[in-house]
Amino acid sequence: MDKDKLIYIAKNTSNYLETSSKTLDSRLEKVKITEEEKEDIVAEKTIKTVLDKGLSLFGPVGDAISTILNWNSEVNQDISEAKKMILLEQYFNKADEYEVALISLKDFLINPQGNTLFNKILRIIDDSPPDEELMQHLSSALKTIINSKNFEELFNQHKYALAQIERLTxxxxxxxxxxxxxxxxxxxxxxxxxxxxxxxxxxxxxxxxxxxxxxxxxxxxxxxxxxxxxxxxxxxxxxxxxxxxxxxxxxxxxxxxxxxxxx
The missing domain is CATH 1.10.10 (Arc Repressor Mutant, subunit A)
Structure with missing residues (x-):
């Protein structure tokens, strides 16, 4: 996916989801559920009904469920990639020299403790909707951690700080x-x-x-x-x-x- 589209997704997530929902509608229109199946599910309102009728894995209901889950997985991946790109873009924007920042990031990622901390930051991002304010704080945290260099010695300190950041809005x-x-x-x-x-x-x-x-x-x-x-x-x-x-x-x-x- 190109950079411009990722930026659009990160900054206009609601619009992106609304637009993408049209593709979900078109996919669901191809899945046909009989009136009898609809009435059974609505009347019972239980997962047991769906399972008893063998509808969760096979047939139109199973197709509908798979369609929704596949669409959600695709959209979630797009949004996740967009947030990661914005995080790293802000990290490089805060750097004095691009080449130094790039080498420092590489050294950070190939270090076991550094890689763990980086993925912790990504999990914080993934657990929140795209938020410019949060991205600014996390890109600052990323820069601070990378510039500290001593990832092994400072691992617990960095991990604790990220845990506190995760607790707060x-x-x-x-x-x-x-x-x-x-x-x-x-x-x-x-x-x-x-x-x-x-x-x-x-x-x-x-x-x-x-x-x-x-x-x-x-x-x-x-x-x-x-x-x-x-x-x-x-x-x-x-x-x-x-x-x-x-x-x-x-x-x-x-x-x-x-x-x-x-x-």
């Missing part, structure tokens, strides 16, 4: 990478243990953070709030009381460990 990763611009927040009711704020503060943080970023879209605001709450609950960031009755958020050691990978 792309939006949450972006908020972490933006930690230097976090604004102080005013909390009306505060529960604290020493200077550390133990009550929820994600709502106030989201409000001030979105104002700072000029974000007014309600849906994006809610996604950011969800991500901030996620980061607070999973102990990636925490808040401390400061001067002038203001609270200040900062990364925990777990959050700090991710900065080299996603910045």
């Amino acid at each position: 792309p939006q949450a990763l972006t908020i972490i990478s933006d930690y230097k611009k976090w604004p102080p927040i005013k909390l009306n009711a505060v529960t604290a243990f020493g200077p550390k704020v133990t009550s929820d503060w994600y709502s106030e943080f989201t409000n001030v953070y979105c104002q700072l970023k000029g974000i007014s879209d309600e849906h994006k605001y809610k996604r950011i709030m969800h991500s901030v709450r996620e980061l607070q609950n999973q102990s990636f960031i925490e808040a401390y009381n400061g001067p002038n009755d203001m609270a200040y958020c900062q990364l925990t050691h777990v959050g700090k460990d991710l900065i080299p990978y996603i910045s």
Whole structure:
């Protein structure tokens, strides 16, 4: 498949699936299921009915199932290839020299630990729809890991960082990478243990953070709030009381460990 088509698939996945569904429709039109078979399946609504009638592997129902599965496999492969291409394209775009980046990537892939880490990154991509924000973070992680060179010695460290990245939404990763611009927040009711704020503060943080970023879209605001709450609950960031009755958020050691990978 040519590069332009892969880029289109990665950036317009919904349109690609909608267009591809027409080919599925045309394939299914060639598969004929009798009215009696339809009525039996609809009436019973069980897999057992399909199996008892021998329809799952043979006959029109089996043909329909095979048609759908084959179509899905083809489409999934196209989308997977598109995401891999975008990841590597972004990796090379972040490199200072193409030839050096290419040799470093080759050395990474032929190393057992490096190859394992690379495939871990690919699995994270495959488990998510194409997402430009996520691709940016993972291409940064790929560059950081490759540039570290000592894949055997740093394997557990890299593996741990990728596991943390996998836990979080792309939006949450972006908020972490933006930690230097976090604004102080005013909390009306505060529960604290020493200077550390133990009550929820994600709502106030989201409000001030979105104002700072000029974000007014309600849906994006809610996604950011969800991500901030996620980061607070999973102990990636925490808040401390400061001067002038203001609270200040900062990364925990777990959050700090991710900065080299996603910045």
